[in-house]
Amino acid sequence: MIRAVFIALLLLAAPARAQELVRDFGPGSATETLRLRSTTDIAVLGPVVEAFLAAHPGLRVAYEQWGSNAMYGLQAADCAAGRAGADLVISSAVHQMVDLVNEGCARPYRSALTAALPDALSWRDELWGVTREPAVMVYNRDLVAPAQVPRSRFDLLDLLRPTESPFRGRVATYDIERSGLGFLFAFADSTEATTFGGLMESFGRSGAIATCCSAEIIDGVAEGRFFVAYNVLGSYALARARHDDRLGVVAPQDYTLVLSRAAMIPRAAGQPRAAAQFVDFLLSEEGRRALEAALLIVRLEGGDGAPIELPQASETLQRPIALSPALLIVLDAHKQALFRARWRDAFPATPDAVP
Known part of the structure; x- marks a missing residue:
């Protein structure tokens, strides 16, 4: 009952309930259509979809881009109704x-590629981790002096501590009320970081901004409305930094959360075979190369590649977020209420941006 109420609240919070963007890939003459729902920007995952379709000429992909909370509510509703919606999520x-x-909303599938995944990236042959993306800090190179660039959460605290800090009102992060990913990262921090309480207090005292989504936050840093952004998904930040010299991207040296986007074939999927083929492609060598080119796989072991700033390869402490029942605690209604109340104390108002 508690879960049903929570899902209903998510649906009410997003009354439009429409996908953010849609795009069809592949020939109109294709004999099969795979309906893909994803929180991943079409511009980011699109080249990977095209690489998959190159080997499947009889298939097209109808791609729907959703916000995480809205998509979760829709998938739960489809599941409860036994309704065929997406073929892959x-x-x-x-x-x-x-x-x-x-x-019980997923359809099981097992192949040599899914079976080869480590336990942290596979659960019950129904959920698979297909990417590798760090949570990073992003800063404006023109506005943050090299000596001030935060390399850890402790550094960020030091920047916000002075009463007259120039970083007041110029630090941004996800709004956990609107972003499922933002909630996940913040909750993971609360269990990992001794700095979490201090960060919440400093965010509140310094007027930090909690806002909607990756693109909005990164745009704000590039344009100088924000000096630093905290806990941003590294894949999006690095994709922008490739083409925008104003942006610097840092993997925190105290620890770096690492997310693997999860793929699931819904129980009522109309094209489960095509969905399974796409899962296997994402886990294949060719698919991994395509994901790495799209910066959906980011390596934190140093060397050439993505322009991410690391303290030293040997010192990057990675904290992968495992796909396991332990994540259900994040959705516990009581814990969510307490966590959201603590968050609202730090962010009593969430203006879109500072002037």
């Missing part, structure tokens, strides 16, 4: 995906 809000699997 890929979400960055992996705690929501674990819940859908736990509620």
Whole structure:
């Protein structure tokens, strides 16, 4: 009952309930259509879809891009109604995906490639981690002096501590009320970081901004409305930094959360075979190369590649977010209420941006 009420609240919070963007890939003459719902920007995952279709000429993909909370609510509703909606779902809000699997909303599939995944990236042959994306800090190179660039959460605290800090009102992060991914990252921090309480207090005292989504936050940093952004999904930040010299991207040296977007074939999928083929492609060598080119796989072991700033390869402490029933605690109604109340104390108002 508590879960049903929570899903209903999510649906009410997003009354439009429409996908953000849609795009069809592949020939109109294709004999099969795979309906893909994902929180991943079409511009980011699109080249990977095209690489998959190159080997499947009789298939087309109808891609729907959704916000995580709205997609979670829709998938739960489809599941409860036994309704065929998406054939494959890929979400960055992996705690929501674990819940859908736990509620019997997924169709099992097993292949040599899914079986080869480590336990942390596979659950019950129904959920698979297909990317590797760090949570990073992003800063404006023109506005933040090299000596001030935060390399850890402790550094960020130091920047916000002075009463007259120039960083007041110029630090941004996800609004956990609107972003399932933002909630997941913040909750993971609360269990990992001794700095979490201090960060919440500093965010509140310094007027930090909680806002909607990756693109909005990164745009704000590039344009100088924000000096630093905290806990941003690294794949999007690095994709922008490739073409925008104003942006610097840092993997925090105290620890770096690493997310693997979760893929699931819904129980009522109309094209489960095509969905399974796409899952296997994402896990294949060719698919991994395509994901790495799209910066949906980011390596934190140093060397050439994505322009991410690391302290030293040997010192990057990675904290992968495992796909497991332990994530269900993130959706516990009581814990969510307490966590959201703590968040609202730090962010009593969430203006879109500072002037």
